[in-house]
Amino acid sequence: MLRIYNTLTRKKEPFIPMEEGKVKMYVCGMTTYSDAHIGHARTYVAFDIIRRYLEYKGYEVLYIQNITDIDDKIINAANEANMDPLEYSAYYAERCLEDMRKLGIRDASLYPKATEHIDDMIKLIEKLIEKGYAYVADGDVYFSVERFQEYGKLSKQDMKQIKAGARIQPGEKKRKPEDFALWKAAKPGEPKWRSPWGEGRPGWHIECSVMSSRYLGIPFDIHGGGQDLIFPHHENEIAQSEAAYGKNFVNYWLHSGMLKVRGEKMSKSLGNIINVRDALKQWDAEVLRFFFASYHYRSPADFGEDALKNAENAVKRLRIAREKLAEMAGEDENFDENKLDEKEKEYLAAIKELRTKFEEAMDDDFNTPKALETLFDFVRKTNKFLMEKEKPDEKLCRYALNEFLRVANVLTLLQEEEKRMDEDAIRRLGEKYGVIKEKIEDVIEGLLAIRRKAREAKEYELADAIRDALREAGIEIEDIGKETKWRII
RNA sequence: GGGCGGGUCACCUAGAGGCCGGGUGGCGGACUGCAGAUCCGCAUACGCGGGUUCAAAUCCCGCCCCGCCCUCCA
Numbered sequence: 001m002l003r004i005y006n007t008l009t010r011k012k013e014p015f016i017p018m019e020e021g022k023v024k025m026y027v028c029g030m031t032t033y034s035d036a037h038i039g040h041a042r043t044y045v046a047f048d049i050i051r052r053y054l055e056y057k058g059y060e061v062l063y064i065q066n067i068t069d070i071d072d073k074i075i076n077a078a079n080e081a082n083m084d085p086l087e088y089s090a091y092y093a094e095r096c097l098e099d100m101r102k103l104g105i106r107d108a109s110l111y112p113k114a115t116e117h118i119d120d121m122i123k124l125i126e127k128l129i130e131k132g133y134a135y136v137a138d139g140d141v142y143f144s145v146e147r148f149q150e151y152g153k154l155s156k157q158d159m160k161q162i163k164a165g166a167r168i169q170p171g172e173k174k175r176k177p178e179d180f181a182l183w184k185a186a187k188p189g190e191p192k193w194r195s196p197w198g199e200g201r202p203g204w205h206i207e208c209s210v211m212s213s214r215y216l217g218i219p220f221d222i223h224g225g226g227q228d229l230i231f232p233h234h235e236n237e238i239a240q241s242e243a244a245y246g247k248n249f250v251n252y253w254l255h256s257g258m259l260k261v262r263g264e265k266m267s268k269s270l271g272n273i274i275n276v277r278d279a280l281k282q283w284d285a286e287v288l289r290f291f292f293a294s295y296h297y298r299s300p301a302d303f304g305e306d307a308l309k310n311a312e313n314a315v316k317r318l319r320i321a322r323e324k325l326a327e328m329a330g331e332d333e334n335f336d337e338n339k340l341d342e343k344e345k346e347y348l349a350a351i352k353e354l355r356t357k358f359e360e361a362m363d364d365d366f367n368t369p370k371a372l373e374t375l376f377d378f379v380r381k382t383n384k385f386l387m388e389k390e391k392p393d394e395k396l397c398r399y400a401l402n403e404f405l406r407v408a409n410v411l412t413l414l415q416e417e418e419k420r421m422d423e424d425a426i427r428r429l430g431e432k433y434g435v436i437k438e439k440i441e442d443v444i445e446g447l448l449a450i451r452r453k454a455r456e457a458k459e460y461e462l463a464d465a466i467r468d469a470l471r472e473a474g475i476e477i478e479d480i481g482k483e484t485k486w487r488i489i
Numbered sequence: 490g491g492g493c494g495g496g497u498c499a500c501c502u503a504g505a506g507g508c509c510g511g512g513u514g515g516c517g518g519a520c521u522g523c524a525g526a527u528c529c530g531c532a533u534a535c536g537c538g539g540g541u542u543c544a545a546a547u548c549c550c551g552c553c554c555c556g557c558c559c560u561c562c563a
Contacts, residue, residue, distance in 0.1 A: 010493085028563070036563095043563040073561070157559070161491050165559045180560065204561095226563030227493080233562085257494075258557055265556075294502060294512080300494070300556060307501050310513040314501095317512080320526065361503095369503050373511045383527055460522060467524075478526055485526095 002057065004222075005298060005365045007230060007253040008154055012365055015252065017221045023059045025051065025222035026212040026250075028229055029111065031068040032092035033077040035275045036099040038288075038303055039266055042259040043226045045289055045412060046297035048105045050224070050254070052410045053362050064215045065108040066208060067093050070115050070201055075190055085191050086115065099276040104285045104412055110215060114207040118193045121202045121210045124244055125182045125195075133243040137173040139185030139198040145178040148239045154253060155231035180236055182206050205236035209249075213241060223250040227258055227298075257300045266303075274303065284420070287312045289412040293368040314376075315413070316489065321379040322414050323487050324386055325401040330394025333402050343389050344396055350381040351400045358407045368411060375408060421474035421488045429469050444475060448484050455479075 002015040017023050027047045030040055044065075054061050068074075069089035078088035097111065114121075125141055128134035133147050145151050145162070152162055159178075166177035174181070181203035186192035192199040212220060218241060225234065234253065241249040258265070261272045279288060291311040295301040340348060354374055361370035382400065386392060408414040423440050426447075430436060435446030447466055454462040467477055476489040 007493095030563075031561090040563050046563095071561090155558080156492055158491090161559070164491085167560070169560090178560080228558060228562050230493085231558060232560045236560090255493095256563070258563080260556065263555080267562090291501090296503075298494080299502090302501085302556095304501085306513085310501050313514085314512050317526095324527090367503075369501095369511080373503075376511060380528085387528060455522080458522075464523075471525090476525070479521075479524085480526090481521095487526095 002363045003365055004252050004254065006251075007255050008250075010156075013252070017059065018219065018251070021059060023054050023061045023222065024064075024216040024220040025054075025061060025224065026064045026066075026208070026216060026220065027108075027223075028208060028225035028233065029065040029067050030093075030096050031071050031073060032089045032096050033071075033074040034092060035277055036096040037266065038261075038274045038276060038279050039226070039259045040096070041100070041103055041105075041276050041279070041288065042292050042301060043256045044100055044105050045103065045292040046256045047224050047254075049293065049368060049410065049412060050222075050297070050366055052106070052412070053366060056406070056410050061109075062216065063108045064110050064112065064212065066211050067111050067113045068204065068207065069093060069113045070191060071204055099280075102280060102285060103276060104289055104415055112211045112215065114202065114211075115191075117207065117210050117214065118202060120214055121206045122183075122193075122195050124206060124210050124240065125202075127244045128182065128240065131243065133239075134182055135175065136197050137175070139200060140173050140181060141183035141197055142174045142179040143182055143236070143239060143243075144176070145180070145239065146176065148243050150242070151239050152235065154235050154238055157231065180205065180232065182240070205233055206240060208233070208237050209240040209244075212237075212250075213245070218245055219248045219251055221250075222252045222254060224254040224256070227255040230255055254297075256297045257295070260300060260302045262304050263302055283308055283312070284315070286413060286415070287315050290315045290318075293411045293413070294372060296369055297366055317379060318375065318408070318414060319489075320487065321382055322401070322404065322408075325382060325397055325404065327485070328386065328392055328394065329398040329401045331398065333395055333399035335393055335395035335399055340393060340396065343385065344393050347381065347385040347389075347392075347400070348396065350378060350385070351396075351403050354378040354403055354407060358410075362410070371407070371411060375404075375411075375413075378404060422472075425473035426470070426475065429466075429473065433466070444470070444486055448477065448486065452482075452484065 003012045004015045005012045030036060051061050051063050069086065074089045075085045078085040081088060093113070101107070125134060128143065129136065129141065134141055134143050146159065152158055162178050168174060168177050183195060183197060183200050183202055185198055185200040190201065192201055212223065223234070238249050260266065261274060264270055264272060266273055287308065291308055292301065294311060337348070357374040358371050361367045361374060364370070405414055426440060426443055430443040430447060433447060433450050435443050435450070437443045437446060447470065451463045451466040470477060470486070474489055475486050477484055477486045
């Protein structure tokens with residue numbers, strides 16, 4: 001039974017979707033006015049894993065992630081760059097999605113954009129005005145917070161606190177400081193849309209109320225985002241949606257912890273924002289994903305050299321185990337349990353345990369660090385099994401590999417092979433030793449043949465030179481007796 | 490001030506009242522021409538001070554420290 005921590009109740013609750021077998025989830029996406037940073041990556045990897053686990057459990061998941069493509073910051077940034085704001089945000093939206101794909105995050109079911117839903121926003125605002133929850137003030141429209149009794153229920157703040165923190169910015173025409181904008185009258189030169197209150201553009205919060213209910217209905221199952229969005233954004237979404245529709249908006253609110261950099265908050269003023277693009281120059285996408293998965297999604301995470309280095313080594317251990325298993329694995333996984341000997345039966349038990357322990361961990365509010373433990377436990381048992389068993393059952397090995405990959409995939413690990421070897425360097429090396437072949441694999445084999453002869457002749461300098469050069473190029477070799485295996489590291 | 494989450498071995502993380510955490514790194518052993526990989530073993534831990542209990546990293550109280558939010562934020 002999956003249990004999920006709900007920010008609304010501050011408790012772990014059994015997860016029961018609205019519709020059996022289906023999960024409708026919405027995660028607040030990016031405001032696209034610059035490249036995605038590793039904080040975004042953390043959040044979207046976390047929700048990607050959540051989505052994958054739900055699918056692993058057999059749910060059909062409809063996963064909506066919005067793109068905020070109109071907003072003050074976009075307009076300002078576009079003006080500075082001397083570009084049209086909508087072109088500007090479209091450009092960054094594309095780049096951000098590209099970054100997420102490079103990270104290995106699966107696409108959401110849909111990435112709706114704010115500017116494509118202006119009509120629906122206007123309708124919702126009209127409804128709020130009709131019902132007396134919103135008012136027009138000189139071309140602006142504001143939500144009247146005190147009209148919504150439950151305001152503050154998500155962030156656990158009472159009205160007194162909210163009022164104490166609220167301010168009226170210059171140019172705003174709201175009646176109460178705690179009110180927030182649903183619609184903003186256009187200033188000269190800004191992108192604008194026609195509305196019953198004059199030309200203008202939507203406030204930030206309204207888009208999520210509109211797009212979530214448009215694609216998922218209301219209420220829907222899961223609404224996620226970074227912890228920094230709890231207040232005011234998600235609080236405001238609740239106010240808008242529940243005031244307008246008179247019913248519960250979301251069943252489970254999930255919030256991911258913030259990412260720090262070397263113990264400090266990531267912020268423009270500290271100048272320590274790390275873009276996904278830059279992070280990918282230094283670290284493998286899979287290493288970054290492992291790093292994120294090694295923290296529980298609600299805990300703060302700290303992006304530091306040591307932790308990344310640890311992750312890099314840990315990932316290597318997983319990859320090697322995968323390779324070793326793959327070498328022994330046959331075509332299909334339909335092994336015959338009666339043909340297994342004692343050792344194999346013992347290993348079969350370990351394979352089955354992988355799944356149960358993994359699920360136990362993930363069922364507990366997506367405890368990915370705990371889930372990783374089960375992977376490493378399995379790796380140790382696999383290595384031991386392959387070491388002790390001369391000719392392991394091929395089908396059993398295929399089954400083990402498949403099971404391993406199935407759970408690893410949920411954690412976004414051991415996915416499609418990324419080319420990490422430097423083919424050019426290997427070919428140059430081949431030329432040096434007179435090995436010229438079409439296929440890179442043949443070049444490597446040829447080099448290894450030369451090395452084998454060298455070893456037999458006890459010409460260890462040459463043997464080691466080839467080994468070191470291959471290692472430089474991303475190929476690691478392993479001598480087992482007379483035989484030599486190689487793998488991409 | 491209000492809300493939330495933390496302080497666990499050299500490093501990164503998980504954690505149920507009693508027994509176990511895992512990864513990285515280190516040390517020793519097996520294997521090896523060497524290296525790597527792997528296996529086995531070893532070490533280092535629960536911010537501070539009280540309390541509850543036969544038993545506390547875990548529950549309670551107080552304190553110190555850190556991070557996040559409190560109308561820009563993922």
